[in-house]
Amino acid sequence: MTTVEPFTIRLAQPDDEPVIAGLVVEGFLDKFRSVFGGRMDQSMRIMEKWISLEHASGGVTSLVVEAGAPTEIVASVGVRTADSREDVLARGLWTTLRRNLGFLRASWAAALLSHPRYSGTSSEAYVERLVVAPQYQSHGLGRSLLHAAEALARDAGKDTVGLHVSGVNIPALKLYEDEGYTEDSRQRSLMTGYFLNIRDWLYLKKTL
DSSP states (O other), X not given: OEEETTEEEEXXXXXXXXXXXXXXXXXXXXXXXXXXXXXXXXHHHHHHHHHHHHHHHSOEEEEEEEETTTTEEEEEEEEEOSOOOHHHHHHHHHHHHHHHHOHHHHHHXXXXXXXXXXXXXXXEEEEEEEEEOGGGTTSSHHHHHHHHHHXXXXXXXXXXXXXXXXXXXXXXXXXXXXXXXXXXXXXXXXXXXXXXXXXXXXXXXXXX
């Protein structure tokens, strides 16, 4: 556990998954609206299930930031440091999408959510879904969580850490570049470019 006054960073617990899901949906609201359309009420349920799957089978550990008294979770990040069972993740996500959205909408959502694509390596950690509640932004929480994620990666014996960021997310790009991340590769998608206004996905990498 790390304290950054007046905030505390700690490992997430299973009971935190609904709150993390809410932060992710809020943090990527424009993307989720395009994916789920008029079924935004299901997006929270689907994201909560996805986070649970990542924790159980995806090799992902989540960190959260607590603030206030009584405490509330105001930011979170996921860090993949262990082997991932991609077949279990894919099957679990598809089942959840289909159950909540129906076959046609689930197919649509799965196609959009498949970007950006990532293949893990044993020597590299992967940082994902770094989100901070809007009212707590500009407090340095994103940077603090990134540092904590890198510490988890080092403790797991990783040599490098990588992450994806959209080409239009300028504040996030600036944060990562300031922290020593450099572009390693780039994916382009006409589909997400048209429907999400995100054509380029940059893969950034940093040596630990």
